[in-house]
Amino acid sequence: MQKRRLxxxxxxxxxxxxxxxxxxxxxxxxxxAESIATMHRAIELGxxxxxxxxxxxxxxxxxxxxxxxxxxRSQVLIATKFGNLGLASRDGGGAPALSGGHPDYVxxxxxxSLKRLGVDVIDIYGLHRVDAAxxxxxxxxxxxxxxxxxKVRYLALSEAGAQTIRRAHAVHPIIAVETEYSLWSRDVxxxxxxxxxxxxxGYMAYAPLGRxxxxxxxxxxxxxxxxxxxxxxxRFMPENINKNNNLLISLETIASAHKATPAQVALAWxxxxxxxxxxxxxxxxxxxxxQNLAAISLTLSAAELAQLSAAFxxxxxxxxxxxxxxxxxxxx
Numbered sequence: 001m002q003k004r005r006l007x008x009x010x011x012x013x014x015x016x017x018x019x020x021x022x023x024x025x026x027x028x029x030x031x032x033a034e035s036i037a038t039m040h041r042a043i044e045l046g047x048x049x050x051x052x053x054x055x056x057x058x059x060x061x062x063x064x065x066x067x068x069x070x071x072x073r074s075q076v077l078i079a080t081k082f083g084n085l086g087l088a089s090r091d092g093g094g095a096p097a098l099s100g101g102h103p104d105y106v107x108x109x110x111x112x113s114l115k116r117l118g119v120d121v122i123d124i125y126g127l128h129r130v131d132a133a134x135x136x137x138x139x140x141x142x143x144x145x146x147x148x149x150x151k152v153r154y155l156a157l158s159e160a161g162a163q164t165i166r167r168a169h170a171v172h173p174i175i176a177v178e179t180e181y182s183l184w185s186r187d188v189x190x191x192x193x194x195x196x197x198x199x200x201x202g203y204m205a206y207a208p209l210g211r212x213x214x215x216x217x218x219x220x221x222x223x224x225x226x227x228x229x230x231x232x233x234x235r236f237m238p239e240n241i242n243k244n245n246n247l248l249i250s251l252e253t254i255a256s257a258h259k260a261t262p263a264q265v266a267l268a269w270x271x272x273x274x275x276x277x278x279x280x281x282x283x284x285x286x287x288x289x290x291q292n293l294a295a296i297s298l299t300l301s302a303a304e305l306a307q308l309s310a311a312f313x314x315x316x317x318x319x320x321x322x323x324x325x326x327x328x329x330x331x332x
């Protein structure tokens with residue numbers, strides 16, 4: 001397994017991590033047995049960065065990971081997050097008395113995650129959504145104390161704006177920013193990615209396959225089951241998905257030339273955007289895991305990379321990447 005360093009001072013991680021959210025919520029029906037088997041296979045193949053959050057199923061996903069890593073703790077890097085209270089409440093969690101970025105809540109959330117995961121230390125602990133009501137310095141100050149206490153090894157942020165990243169990094173080194181990045185979500189290239197590179201912060205790209213769209217298998221909303229959360233995402237609305245289908249032509253053409261899948265080509269493009277980028281595609285099936293990992297060995301020519309970049313210029317995708325209510329919590 002090829003390795004990349006996550007940030008100037010962070011850990012060495014596999015070139016592709018494993019996003020675990022979809023094992024428990026949002027996409028299709030959960031299959032715990034296959035999900036655990038997928039995590040075990042990932043570990044066998046060296047894809048040992050498991051990425052989760054306490055908001056995924058109100059802790060259910062962390063508990064699932066605990067089952068998978070039992071007896072394997074020394075072989076894995078666990079990245080979990082806290083503070084996305086909006087997502088937690090939608091999944092049936094009660095709203096806590098404190099806001100997501102409150103220093104006291106940071107401590108409570110960490111203790112709960114440690115217990116659910118069944119571990120003594122979290123490798124990478126991230127703020128899932130920036131709390132507009134609390135100065136980022138206060139939140140990261142509490143996270144820093146967790147590092148000092150040995151409960152957390154490294155700190156990360158998710159969906160934070162460039163200035164927030166700079167302010168947070170001044171309190172304690174941030175080794176990674178986790179934000180959506182793919183061919184059809186390239187807005188981070190304007191300010192967020194440059195800020196990370198300026199500060200020596202690594203980049204974990206979530207939804208690198210456009211929530212499955214870049215697999216070229218979801219060309220109609222009818223491909224999604226009734227309770228699939230993507231039905232609420234503007235980019236999957238019928239009027240938008242029909243427009244977005246036109247974007248797939250170059251992706252499918254290049255995939256055919258390489259006898260690869262569109263997903264593999266999309267991941268290869270993202271990997272080629274910089275050694276500081278670690279995509280974390282999510283799956284709950286071993287077959288898709290193995291297909292995704294094969295993208296690491298796929299080399300696209302400079303002409304093919306340019307062709308894809310031109311086919312998916314920033315802002316071309318029809319529809320916003322989140323519903324309007326959720327957009328308000330992004331890039332603070």
